[in-house]
Amino acid sequence: MSTAAIELKGITKRFGSVVANKDVSLSVQNGEILSLLGENGSGKTTLMNMISGIYHPDEGQIFINGQEAVITCPHDAYDYKIGMIHQHFKLVDVFSAAENIVLGINDGKRFNINDVYARVREICEKYGFEIDAHKKIYQMSVSEKQTVEIIKVLYRGADILILDEPTAVLTPQETQKLFKVLRRMRDDGKAIIIITHKLHEVLSISDRVSVLRRGEYVGTLITAQTNETELTEMMVGKKISLNIERSQPHDTEDRLVVSDIKCNSREGVKLLDNVSFTAKSGEILGIAGIAGSGQRELLEAIAGLQHIDSGSIIYNNPKTKTQDNLRDKTPIQIRDLGVRLSFVPEDRLGMGLVGNMDIVDNMMLRSYRHGKGMFLKRAEPKALADKIISDLQVVTPGTSTPVRRLSGGNVQKVLVGREIAAAPTVLMAAYPVRGLDINSSYTIYNLLNEQKKNGVAVIFVGEDLDVLIELCDRIMVIGGGRVTGIVDARNTTKEEIGLLMTKTDGGQINE
Amino acid sequence: MLTTIASFINAAIIQGIPLLYGATGEIITEKSGNLNLGIPGIMYIGGISGIVGGYIYEYYTPEPLAALCIIIPLLSSLLASALMAFIYSFLTITLRANQNVTGLALTTFGVGVGNFLGGSLQGFFGKSGSISLLTTGTYYKTSLPFADDLGLFGQTFLSFGFLAYLAVIIAVICAFILKKTRIGLNLRAVGESPATADAAGINVTRYKYVATCTGGAIAGLGGLYFVMDYIAGAWTNDGFDDRGWLAIAIVIFALWKPDLSILCSFIFGGLYIICTYIPGLSSAAKELIKMLPYIVTIIVLVLISARKRRENQPPAHLGLPYFREER
Numbered sequence: 001m002s003t004a005a006i007e008l009k010g011i012t013k014r015f016g017s018v019v020a021n022k023d024v025s026l027s028v029q030n031g032e033i034l035s036l037l038g039e040n041g042s043g044k045t046t047l048m049n050m051i052s053g054i055y056h057p058d059e060g061q062i063f064i065n066g067q068e069a070v071i072t073c074p075h076d077a078y079d080y081k082i083g084m085i086h087q088h089f090k091l092v093d094v095f096s097a098a099e100n101i102v103l104g105i106n107d108g109k110r111f112n113i114n115d116v117y118a119r120v121r122e123i124c125e126k127y128g129f130e131i132d133a134h135k136k137i138y139q140m141s142v143s144e145k146q147t148v149e150i151i152k153v154l155y156r157g158a159d160i161l162i163l164d165e166p167t168a169v170l171t172p173q174e175t176q177k178l179f180k181v182l183r184r185m186r187d188d189g190k191a192i193i194i195i196t197h198k199l200h201e202v203l204s205i206s207d208r209v210s211v212l213r214r215g216e217y218v219g220t221l222i223t224a225q226t227n228e229t230e231l232t233e234m235m236v237g238k239k240i241s242l243n244i245e246r247s248q249p250h251d252t253e254d255r256l257v258v259s260d261i262k263c264n265s266r267e268g269v270k271l272l273d274n275v276s277f278t279a280k281s282g283e284i285l286g287i288a289g290i291a292g293s294g295q296r297e298l299l300e301a302i303a304g305l306q307h308i309d310s311g312s313i314i315y316n317n318p319k320t321k322t323q324d325n326l327r328d329k330t331p332i333q334i335r336d337l338g339v340r341l342s343f344v345p346e347d348r349l350g351m352g353l354v355g356n357m358d359i360v361d362n363m364m365l366r367s368y369r370h371g372k373g374m375f376l377k378r379a380e381p382k383a384l385a386d387k388i389i390s391d392l393q394v395v396t397p398g399t400s401t402p403v404r405r406l407s408g409g410n411v412q413k414v415l416v417g418r419e420i421a422a423a424p425t426v427l428m429a430a431y432p433v434r435g436l437d438i439n440s441s442y443t444i445y446n447l448l449n450e451q452k453k454n455g456v457a458v459i460f461v462g463e464d465l466d467v468l469i470e471l472c473d474r475i476m477v478i479g480g481g482r483v484t485g486i487v488d489a490r491n492t493t494k495e496e497i498g499l500l501m502t503k504t505d506g507g508q509i510n511e
Numbered sequence: 512m513l514t515t516i517a518s519f520i521n522a523a524i525i526q527g528i529p530l531l532y533g534a535t536g537e538i539i540t541e542k543s544g545n546l547n548l549g550i551p552g553i554m555y556i557g558g559i560s561g562i563v564g565g566y567i568y569e570y571y572t573p574e575p576l577a578a579l580c581i582i583i584p585l586l587s588s589l590l591a592s593a594l595m596a597f598i599y600s601f602l603t604i605t606l607r608a609n610q611n612v613t614g615l616a617l618t619t620f621g622v623g624v625g626n627f628l629g630g631s632l633q634g635f636f637g638k639s640g641s642i643s644l645l646t647t648g649t650y651y652k653t654s655l656p657f658a659d660d661l662g663l664f665g666q667t668f669l670s671f672g673f674l675a676y677l678a679v680i681i682a683v684i685c686a687f688i689l690k691k692t693r694i695g696l697n698l699r700a701v702g703e704s705p706a707t708a709d710a711a712g713i714n715v716t717r718y719k720y721v722a723t724c725t726g727g728a729i730a731g732l733g734g735l736y737f738v739m740d741y742i743a744g745a746w747t748n749d750g751f752d753d754r755g756w757l758a759i760a761i762v763i764f765a766l767w768k769p770d771l772s773i774l775c776s777f778i779f780g781g782l783y784i785i786c787t788y789i790p791g792l793s794s795a796a797k798e799l800i801k802m803l804p805y806i807v808t809i810i811v812l813v814l815i816s817a818r819k820r821r822e823n824q825p826p827a828h829l830g831l832p833y834f835r836e837e838r
Contacts, residue, residue, distance in 0.1 A: 075712045090707040092700050094821050103700050104711025111693040138821050 003066040005030045005191035006051065006082070006160050011060035013046055020046040024060070024217040026210045028160070028191040033182060035206035035223070036195045039235055039290075039463075043215035044195045045087075048162045052084035053077040064160075083153025084162040087169075089145045091137045097148045098133040101155050123154050127184045130177075142269070143174040150181070161185065162193045167201055168292060171269055179205050197235075197290050199228045199502040213237050228499065236465060236498040244445050244470040247453060252280040254316055255457035256339075256426055261301060261311030271297045272308070273481045279426060279457040281318070284448060286472030286489060287461045288497050294481035295461045299428050302339065302459075304331035315339065318425060318455075338425035352415045355404030359385040359396065362403055363418055388417035392443060409440030416447060427451050430461040445471055465494045477501055517667040519781065519788050525671070525741060527780030529554070529733035529751075531678045533758025534765060534772040535685055536730030540596070541762060542689065543722035544702040545603060546830040548614025550730050551755020552621020553595045557731020558738040559625040560584075560591035562746055563632065565647040565739070570636055580647045581673075588735040589728045595621060596727020600720045607832040618755070625734075629746035641745065648744025674736040679773055681729060686770035698722055702826030705833040715833055733758065757783070760808040766815065766823045779804045 004027035013021040021043045028034045038044045049055045051062065053071040062069050064080050071077050077084070091100050098116045109115075120133040131147050140148070146166060153161060163182075167175045182205060186192055196202060202209050203223060211218040211234040218234045256279040263272045272294045279285050287295055300306035302313055304326060313326040315337060326334050353362050363381035385399040392413040396406055403411055416432060429448065433441040448471070452458050462468045468475050472489045477500035485500040533550055540547045547553075564587030569575050599617055602608040632642055651672050658669035689695040700708040701718045709715050737751055738744065761779055765772035782804045786797040815823045 074710060078712070090704070090710045092703045092707050093827065094703055094824075095696075095700070099696060100707075103696060104708065104713045106693060111691070111696075136821065 004028060004063070005032075005065060007063040008047075008051075009061045009063065011047065011050060011057045011062070013043075013050060013055060013057050020215050021050075021057075021212075022216045024212065024215075026217065026220060028193055030159070030191050031186055031189045032208065033186050033192045033194060033206045035202040035209040036193055036212065037197060037199075037202055037209055037231060037235060038212035039197060042212040042235075044212055045164055046215075047212070048084060048164060048193065048195060051077070051160075051162060052082055078156055078158075081157055081159040082162070083156060083158030083160070085146065085149045085153065085164065085166060087164045089149055091145060091148060093138040094136060096134050096136055097131055097140075097144075097151075100137060100148055101133075101152045105156065119155065120151060123151055127154070127181050127188070129181060142169045143171070143177070146170070146178070154185075159189075160191045160193075162195070164195045165197075166194065167196065167198065169269065175201070197502065199231055202231065203228070211235055228502070229495070232495055232498040232502065236494045238494075242466055242470050244442070244467065245449060246471065246473075247449065249280070249283040249452065249473050251455070252282045253318075254278050255281045255318075256302070257312075257314040257316070258302070259312050259314070261298075261308045261313065263297060263301065263306060263308045270481045272301065275311070275478070275481070275483055277476050277483060277486060279459055281425070281457045282452055282455045283474065284452050284458040284460055284472045286468040286475040287459065287478060288463075288465065288468050288475055289478040289501055291463065293478050293501075295430060295478065297481075298478070299430055299459070299461065302326060302334075302426075302428065304329060304334045315426075335422075338423070340419040340422060340424035340427050353403050353411065356402050358400045358402055359389070359394075359414055360399050362414065363388075366418060366422065384418075384421055388414060388421065392417050392447070412440070412444065416444060420447065420451060424451075424456055426457045426459070428459040428461075431463060432460075433467070434463070441467075465497055468497070469494065479503055514663070515788070517663050519785075521667045521670065522784050522788075523777050523781030524668070524675070525780070526783050527776035527778075528671070528675045528678050529737045529741070529754050530758045530761055530779055531682060531773060531776035532733030532736065533730045533755055534761040534776055535678070535682045535769050536726040536728070536733070537759055537762045538726075538765070538767055538769050538772060539685055539698075539729065540723050540726035541767060541826060541829055542698050542702045543719045543726075544705060544826055544828040544831065544833070545600070545719060545723050546610050546614065547596065547599055547617075547723060547726065548611055548759070549595065549599050549617030549621065550614075550727075550759055551753070552618035552625075553592050553727050553730050554734035554737075554755045554758070555621040555625035555751055556595050556734065557588045557592040558734030558751060559628045559746065560731075561588035561735040562642060562644065562738055562744075563587060563628060565644045565744065566632060566636075566642065569644055569646055575646050577650050580650045584647060584651075584735060584739060585732075588731050592731020592734075593724045593728040595731075596724045597720075599727070600723045603832065604716060604719045604723075607834070610830050610832075622749075625751075626748045629748055632746075641747070644739075644744030646744075648739055648742075651739035652743055672736075672740040674732065674740055678732070678736070681732075682769045682773050685729075686768065689769065699826070702828055705828055706835075709833075709835060719833075730755075730758070754783075757804055760804060763815075763825075764808055764811050767825060779807075782807070 007027035009025050011021055011024045024047055036044050046055065050057045051071065053074045053076050056072060062071060069080055071080065092103070098113060098120055101120055102116045117133050123129070124131055129147050129151060131144060131151065137145060137148065166178060170178060182192055194205060206223050208220055209223050209226070209231065210220040211231065213235060259276045261272055261275050265271050275298060289295055297306050301308050308327060315324045315326050317324060317337065324337065326339065354365065360378065360381050363384050364376065367381055382399060388394060389396060389399065394410045394413050396410060403414060412432060416429065419427060432444050448458050448460060460472060469489050469492060474486055475489050475492065475497060476486045477484050477497055479501055484503050487496060533554055537547060537550050561584035565580065565584040568579060568583045595617060599613055602613045603610045629642065633640060651674065654670050654672060658665040661669060689699065697708065697713045698718055700711070701713060701715050705715045734751060738746060742750065757779055761772055761775045765775040783801065786792055786800040
């Protein structure tokens with residue numbers, strides 16, 4: 001083999017006590033496409049950020065064309081002809097494509113935007129891009145914006161391209177177009193790394209595939225000699241036992257019947273596609289899937305926060321024995337029916353709590369409508385805050401401490417505690433243990449279990465398959481906005497779920 | 512009739528010049544994402560520092576030289592205004608203080624300093640009465656020698672001191688830089704999306720500092736023009752009035768385009784004094800007519816917000832602090 005275009009040797013990166021990458025070694029040749037495969041949080045993006053100069057590795061070396069390279073800032077990466085296309089585009093909306101492409105480049109020549117147009121056209125013709133360089137970014141589709149990002153790095157003369165989940169935002173047709181362009185660039189001698197967790201894409205586009213699991217390098221395979229099952233096993237690894245307490249569900253009845261809901265994003269990408277399932281009382285329904293497969297949209301649709309194009313969400317009211325279609329109701333009406341969303345998104349404080357307000361005030365966000373007259377009643381929320389602090393062992397100086405000063409786990413407990421206190425009939429929790437230590441995580445698991453015993457229909461969106469398998473009764477797997485399977489958590493394996501997770505709208509991309 | 516119209520146009524241009532300086536300075540500043548509401552205060556400072564510079568030079572020199580009479584107030588005005596803008600930059604860019612609060616504080620400060628020095632400068636030098644820099648004022652007011660030979664045209668369009676022409680030249684240069692140069696492209700990117708600019712290797716902090724300080728210095732010249740040319744080397748407390756705010760309104764009216772702001776400044780200058788050209792107005796009616804520029808600004812704001820053309824919107828990151836994303 002000739003010298004690799006880029007080679008990593010023993011790369012380790014820590015963030016505080018968390019090891020994001022541990023002893024990772026891999027290499028890419030010129031004229032080769034390497035897939036970097038791994039679950040969420042397996043350290044793929046961190047690794048690539050070290051190549052593109054955003055982070056600096058704690059240990060290990062990077063070689064470019066056989067020479068050791070020190071990359072300390074994004075500018076160094078440009079000098080080594082490395083170009084990274086991020087998941088979130090960095091483009092100026094009111095600029096034209098050409099203006100964005102030339103931004104920040106100082107080649108010493110006199111600045112003339114017409115020269116830029118000419119060079120962009122040249123690049124487009126060479127690799128088969130279709131883009132109007134005069135078009136403003138805000139008039140572009142997601143796929144066009146991505147094209148601009150790719151041209152941007154090619155314009156800077158990049159020979160090594162890194163694409164971070166480029167297909168996540170694309171329709172299947174756009175993905176095909178992208179892959180065609182990538183193949184042309186490979187044939188032109190570029191070294192390409194594509195980060196993904198879609199197995200069929202790995203098999204369709206790459207020459208070799210490297211797998212990461214929990215920050216560790218698992219191995220590299222030649223794509224032509226492997227298959228989905230082998231890759232899934234490498235990705236998810238062996239089962240770990242967690243000993244989460246789980247009771248048998250009893251007296252279950254259908255609480256929430258979701259049928260055929262569909263919704264599209266503004267760009268026309270399908271967020272939810274014919275999703276149907278039933279959530280039963282006294283049961284924990286787990287939802288597994290790659291991040292961004294539609295989990296958030298699904299929960300928001302049930303809570304009335306996301307518009308759905310078609311389908312129905314029938315709620316069987318245990319008190320009145322009537323059926324309500326939640327689609328016709330406002331978020332407040334839905335909440336009053338007892339459907340509670342304790343949504344814990346990436347930004348924990350963002351959706352549920354107000355950081356600068358204290359615990360009592362945050363309790364009142366849910367109850368300020370109670371009481372007569374124009375004055376607030378503070379006694380009840382204060383009692384509730386005290387109860388949550390003692391029941392859930394929230395570590396806080398007092399009820400008047402602003403929530404943002406609490407640690408992540410304690411914020412989570414306050415949020416979940418408040419939603420549970422409303423005696424819900426449906427409790428939805430998304431990633432409630434993200435970023436929590438083990439003890440806090442178990443407190444949350446126990447809380448959810450307790451709710452289940454009380455006859456609540458619990459919907460739990462999780463990312464750790466081991467937890468899902470031990471905590472839930474049934475697990476629904478979604479991929480690309482569709483339900484790819486619903487399995488019995490007591491009789492399933494990580495491999496089975498892993499395969500379902502990566503089984504999106506397969507077939508369409510395999511040419 | 513013709514002479515009345517000519518004298519109105521002439522007066523509108525004279526009124527428009529300080530506004531044009533303020534507007535150009537504010538546009539450059541806002542293009543970097545900084546909403547500097549300190550501009551009215553900076554223009555006061557630009558005026559009074561020119562007065563102080565000129566006063567000291569005239570006081571200690573029996574026979575002042577023309578060149579120094581021009582240069583000393585010019586430099587002191589530029590430096591003092593840039594210093595004010597630097598304070599604003601340090602607070603909002605480095606310390607990430609709230610831009611509105613910082614700007615308003617600077618305006619209050621600038622107006623206060625201006626009035627204080629203007630009222631007590633004579634006293635410091637053991638004199639009484641109000642400031643009068645006759646020599647300096649005369650040099651600043653010197654117009655093109657051939658203007659008078661050109662009749663009504665010359666009187667209307669060429670009878671100004673050099674600062675008036677400089678205002679138009681600076682506005683044209685700024686328009687050219689913003690539209691046609693790499694620096695302008697980078698600066699606009701900083702104001703629209705600093706994260707993008709940062710990722711593209713542009714030094715966001717440097718661009719913001721330089722743009723804000725340059726903008727402040729340009730705006731300060733508006734104050735200098737007012738005290739040296741318009742009122743010929745004198746100072747009256749609060750004489751500059753609310754022209755600084757009018758300049759900020761022009762930025763909106765001109766859709767953040769320096770070339771358009773030349774025309775807009777003269778229109779606003781005209782609206783500002785039109786009441787004195789309409790005979791038989793009561794003083795209440797005059798005040799109502801003085802509101803015209805602000806009403807026009809509000810109408811423009813409504814129009815551009817309703818039309819939603821992205822090119823005509825303020826810089827997307829205007830008024831917001833920039834934090835580099837860090838983990």
